[in-house]
Amino acid sequence: MLSLQVDLGQRSYPIHIGVDLIDRGDLIAAHVAGPSAVIVTNTTVGPHYAGRLEAALRAVGKQVSTIVLPDGEQFKHWETLNLIFDALLAGRADRKTTLLALGGGVVGDMTGFAAATYMRGVPFVQVPTTLLAQVDSSVGGKTGINHPLGKNMIGAFYQPEAVFADVGTLATLPSREISAGIAEIIKTAAVADAGFVDWVEDALPDLLRGDTDTLAEAVRRSCEVKARVVAEDERESGLRAILNLGHTFGHAIEAGLGYGEWLHGEAVGCGMVMAADLSARLGLLADADGDRLRRLVEAAGLPSRAPKLGEDRYIELMQGDKKAEGGDIRFVLLKSLGEAVITRVPEDELRATLATTS
Numbered sequence: 001m002l003s004l005q006v007d008l009g010q011r012s013y014p015i016h017i018g019v020d021l022i023d024r025g026d027l028i029a030a031h032v033a034g035p036s037a038v039i040v041t042n043t044t045v046g047p048h049y050a051g052r053l054e055a056a057l058r059a060v061g062k063q064v065s066t067i068v069l070p071d072g073e074q075f076k077h078w079e080t081l082n083l084i085f086d087a088l089l090a091g092r093a094d095r096k097t098t099l100l101a102l103g104g105g106v107v108g109d110m111t112g113f114a115a116a117t118y119m120r121g122v123p124f125v126q127v128p129t130t131l132l133a134q135v136d137s138s139v140g141g142k143t144g145i146n147h148p149l150g151k152n153m154i155g156a157f158y159q160p161e162a163v164f165a166d167v168g169t170l171a172t173l174p175s176r177e178i179s180a181g182i183a184e185i186i187k188t189a190a191v192a193d194a195g196f197v198d199w200v201e202d203a204l205p206d207l208l209r210g211d212t213d214t215l216a217e218a219v220r221r222s223c224e225v226k227a228r229v230v231a232e233d234e235r236e237s238g239l240r241a242i243l244n245l246g247h248t249f250g251h252a253i254e255a256g257l258g259y260g261e262w263l264h265g266e267a268v269g270c271g272m273v274m275a276a277d278l279s280a281r282l283g284l285l286a287d288a289d290g291d292r293l294r295r296l297v298e299a300a301g302l303p304s305r306a307p308k309l310g311e312d313r314y315i316e317l318m319q320g321d322k323k324a325e326g327g328d329i330r331f332v333l334l335k336s337l338g339e340a341v342i343t344r345v346p347e348d349e350l351r352a353t354l355a356t357t358s
């Protein structure tokens, strides 16, 4: 096992990365202050892993119950969130109850938001089981749900007590989901670490075949970058927005097609290619670097051609982006593979990118 730290003063927390961590009741229970824990999972992950996590916590004397949510991005909304509240209230969960998010980013984002708001805040622990959740969503405290008009539009910044990234759980993850996780790895590298981009290119075959050591190294390197950015700008008043590379386009694709049609990682992969096109068009990024990013996205098994939603529809959806100010869309663009910049963009250049990439 190896460990990193997210430095946020009194709200600092560890990220543990290793194999079979969900069996480590001793380590996990150290972040369950009261006598009770409630595992929140879904119908796919629960049958694989909830029993092991329950047994591990009971073995160290914790009372444990489990809430099972429907599976899918299309269920990341109010009604599903309410299922968590219904079960917590029916089970008389109190303020000392710790929630454990066992699953991918959807379970993690909803469990975190439930923890932020149940009785005005109870502790929660992230136990991410997708590559995407281990490299990105379990870290940093962005929690929330989708709205038909926009992605992650209702939520809270609320940090977990700890993150346990058990890379052994990735053995049951479908290959399409591995590719989706690689999209966020590429993003993290592209905005902050040129050496990491080189590493991802070399490691890609091993990542795609699910080699445990390579996956663990990708989780470590990604979390190292994310922890650094979050420690500097927890609430995205500036720097943290670089972690949104590809998301302005990507969120428009997700909402425009209907949540769950494309995976979040697929939309981000394609969104990065669109952002690179726009960066090159504005003279910020060399064409060769844009091509290199597109080749990496495609080699990772991700789409690089955007769906045809129509230019006006894309623009309408992107105007609702959380980075927009007074209706002006702000984009995370690239100056090189390893350095990002956040800027407004002339509409004709944006339309040119939409026309050529979709």
Ligand SMILES: NC(=O)c1ccc[n+]([C@@H]2O[C@H](COP(=O)([O-])OP(=O)(O)OC[C@H]3O[C@@H](n4cnc5c(N)ncnc54)[C@H](O)[C@@H]3O)[C@@H](O)[C@H]2O)c1
Residues within 6 Å of the ligand: 042, 044, 045, 048, 071, 072, 073, 076, 103, 104, 105, 106, 107, 109, 129, 130, 131, 132, 133, 136, 137, 138, 139, 140, 141, 142, 143, 152, 169, 170, 171, 172, 173, 174, 177, 180, 184, 264, 265
């Ligand atoms: N909070 C953040 O900072 C942040 C960052 C990135 C993404 N996100 C959010 O995360 C979500 C995407 O997360 P995701 O890609 O993990 O999707 P997901 O949570 O939908 O999980 C993907 C699929 O894999 C299944 N699954 C999970 N673990 C498994 C395992 N070990 N074995 C077999 N199947 C498994 C899930 O049930 C689901 O069907 C999006 O809603 C996105 O907005 C949030």
Ligand SMILES: O=C(O)C(=O)C[C@@H](O)[C@H](O)[C@H](O)COP(=O)(O)O
Residues within 6 Å of the ligand: 136, 140, 142, 151, 152, 184, 236, 240, 241, 243, 244, 247, 322
């Ligand atoms: O942690 C962040 O900050 C990110 O932007 C990470 C993204 O990968 C993630 O998809 C996040 O949920 C997007 O945030 P949003 O504020 O644009 O909804």
Ligand SMILES: [Zn+2]
Residues within 6 Å of the ligand: 136, 184, 247, 264, 268
């Ligand atoms: Zn993302």
